[in-house]
Amino acid sequence: MSVSLAIPARQASMGALSPIPWSSPDAPAFEMTGTVLRLTADRRLYAEGDEARCFYKVVSGTIRTCQFLSDGRRQIDAFHQPGDFFGFEVGADHRLAAEAVTDCTVIAYRRRGLETMLIEDDRLNRWFFSHAMTCMARAREHSLLLGRASAAQKVAAFLLEMADRGESDTAVELPMGRQDVADYLGLTIETVSRTLSHMEKDKVIALPSPRRVMLKDRRTLRELNI
Amino acid sequence: MSVSLAIPARQASMGALSPIPWSSPDAPAFEMTGTVLRLTADRRLYAEGDEARCFYKVVSGTIRTCQFLSDGRRQIDAFHQPGDFFGFEVGADHRLAAEAVTDCTVIAYRRRGLETMLIEDDRLNRWFFSHAMTCMARAREHSLLLGRASAAQKVAAFLLEMADRGESDTAVELPMGRQDVADYLGLTIETVSRTLSHMEKDKVIALPSPRRVMLKDRRTLRELNI
């Protein structure tokens, strides 16, 4: 199977611009300096097995974390959007690669710095702990989707997830192409395309353009849920 | 689809025997009193949605944590064996049900107690944090298996996992029946059975009895890896 995206092997440009404070609506308010990075679409931020010196927060754009299977297929674990954290590890190394889906801005935080802060700041500690547990719950959801859902269920769940995260309830702007969707859902690009076409024929969605999906019948989409 | 195991709806008998200290090879040495519970096979310890007042450690036997899908199927998230912790949640409720696969002894620890201890004991805190992250990594592995592996790959991975956890490298004693294996791997009972039979014909394994698997050719099993 082919992965359609040509990904340069070299590192993304690590242009250090300015340290900025870290804040998030649900994260405890505290100060930690990070480095702003800009990535062009399809740039790799780090690979599987790279030393996990930093973790990251998305400022703009979409990042995918993924792993490559021995047979050449690719599994996308998650799409990270503005405000999301990713790349935090227990072990020394990154278990997943991270790549830019679109042009992105991310902030890199030193992991060492965090670890000392966790000891000092109890609320921060709790927040990270609960963040880890939430990630785990999401991983379980995803595993259920991957393992047990039909193609239609997968695509429906994906659309609803993207709609939840987007601005509008009915108009979903997909930042990623069909191959990324397929690799996220454990399907082929053809099956994703066919399923979307089928949904459009059934007037469950409309597809004014490939990347633009209008949810016409949320109810039916939700009923497809596992 | 049917779930073959008849599970009584009522709670397992919560016979409080004696508070015992909690220790684990990799867990930091500290004292926390728990309550010993004995469960007979197929007893439910808690259901999805039950308030998560306790978390647990397996002393003997095997516990499965699982969730039930709207169409009646069941997804087993994990099998927990002696020494394993399970049932720890961020939110108020258990997201998965826990049931005894075999007759079991488990220790129940109050969650409240833990939370105060986490604040006081830094090492304990770290241990739990890393435990959560490890669980997440495992959830990802499992999701890869469920989503991308063939039936043969799933069964091979399962056998190797069970062998790793058991005493012997070559003789695996399965505590669970075929339906549990199927629900863990996202397969049907027939496919599991057929795959095992096929592996036996190929002399990759031997099946002196349904629950006893001899790994004859680990290499081939490992090559089936995703």
Next chain:
DNA sequence: CGAATACTTGATGAGACTCAAGCGCCGTGG
């Protein structure tokens, strides 16, 4: 011995993958 349970085996079919074209959009260059 009979019945229930657990497991195995066989036949068939549905759903998703593979391979192969075909379409449509966009940027480039004549």
Next chain:
DNA sequence: CCACGGCGCTTGAGTCTCATCAAGTATTCG
């Protein structure tokens, strides 16, 4: 302005894997 590719996406035909339905065997237990 239009021809030409390239790329992303769609569509079609054939194949394969695994689920489903349906028996059949083995083991245990009353």
